[in-house]
Amino acid sequence: MKLGLQLGYWQAGPPTNHAELVAAAEESGYDAIFTAEAWGSDAFTPLAWWGRETSRVRLGTSIVQMSGRTPTSIAMHALTLDHLSNGRLILGMGVSGPQVVEGWYGQPFSKPLARTREVVDIIRQVLARKGPVTNDGPHYPLPFNGPGAMGLGKPLKPITHPLREDIPIWLGAEGPKNVAxxxxxxxxxIPIFYTPKSAGMYQPWLDEGFARPGARRTRETFEIAATCHLQFTEDDGPAKQAVVDAMKPIVALYMGGMGAKEMNFHHQVFTRMGYGETADEVQRLFLSGQKDEATRLIPDDLVNDMHIIGTEGYVKERVAQWEETGVTTLLLSAHSADEIRKVAEVLA
Structure with a gap:
């Protein structure tokens, strides 16, 4: 199993230590660095900036929000960055949610599966450069001949020849149909809440996709990049409990505070994981402003399933369990270069 450094997206201002984190990941044998985006910083620019300081690690987006750019625009970003990095790009994409898609990007969220299929197909056409790019689908028609069109749209193929036709495309997905x-x-x-206990839930969904006619990959050649918080503690008692407790507000936020009450995909995942009653109450409390009360409902077992927290021996055992479920890359965040080096040393 490979290691990936998750740099995430910026908060109120640019982070000040990402240069040293990226350097440590490169030196310590991490396979890739990943950046994200929400409704602030974008995912591509930091990869271009920090990628120039590296020569080996792969550069991944985790994730690019598909509604923020047209499919051909995403393909242009990917084509350009893949050239600049000498073939190290991983293009991770996802649909986000209706609050962001419709509230920030001003685009419709309906039919996310069909939209995803069209986006992926168009990007692959661009990267293949076999001919002019066209699409008959209703969501991203190329050329566009809808309301307001002048009727002069011309199918085009990229001026620049892509470095790689097969830039890896990884998708963020949570529900059964999306995962399949x-x-x-x-x-x-790129699952957001994949854990050793929940891994069995996802296997039939994955198998359904692999079994479809024309499926691109098999289970043996498919990558699963799971995100978790990994932290070493001096003991598996009070020191570990303190870290577990510190993680609970984040879990409560995703369980109860993300998205709308009528449509919170993260809440749905926790329900499928067997925490339905807890998730409902956490959501009720969180959305009513009672965040501390919501946080107190998060079970220790859930945090310990989602994350890897404990002594070096415990961490090694847990990482092996994640790998046994089919995870090919563990995406980890870090606060310092020393953390990155220690993880690499312990798991080497």
């Missing part, structure tokens, strides 16, 4: 489609059309999957 990801296994069918993508090269990898």
């Amino acid at each position: 489609q990801t296994a069918e059309i993508a090269d990898g999957w």
Whole structure:
């Protein structure tokens, strides 16, 4: 199993230590660095900036929000960055949610699976450069002949020849249909709440996708990049408990505070994981402003399943369990270069 450094997205201002984190990941044998985006900083620019300081690590987006750019625009970003990095790009994409898609990007969120399929197909056409790029689908028609069109749209193929036709495309997916489609059309999957206990839930969904006619990958060639918080503690008692407790507000936020009450995909995942009653109450409390009360409902077992926290021996055992479930890359955040080096040393 490979290690990936998750740099995430910026908060109120640019981070001040990402240069040293990226350097440590490169030196310590990490396979890749990943950047994200929400409604502030973008995912591509930091990779271009920090990628120039590296020569080996792969550069991944985890994830690019598909509604923020047209499919051909995403393909242009990917084509350009893949050239600049000498073939190290991983293009991770996802649909986000209706609050962001419709509230920030001003685009419709309906039919996310169909939209994803069209986006992936158009990007692959651009990267293949076999001919002018066209699309008959209703969501991203090329050329566009809808309302307001002048009727002069011309199918085009990229001026620049892509470095790689097969830039890996990984998709963020949470629900059964989305996960199955990801296994069918993508090269990898970026789950947000994949854990050793929940892994069995996802396997039939993945198998359904792999079994579809024309599926791009098999289970053996498909990548799963799971995100978790990994932290060493002096003991598996009070020191570990303090870290577990510190993680609970974040879990409560995703369980109860993300998205709308009527449509919170993260809440749905926790429900499928067997925490339905807890998730409902956490959501009720969180959305009513009672965040501390919501946080107190988060079970220790859930945090310990989602993250890897404990002594070096415990961490090694847990990492092995994640790997046994099919995880090919563990995406980890870090606060310092020393943390990155220690993880690499312990797991070497």
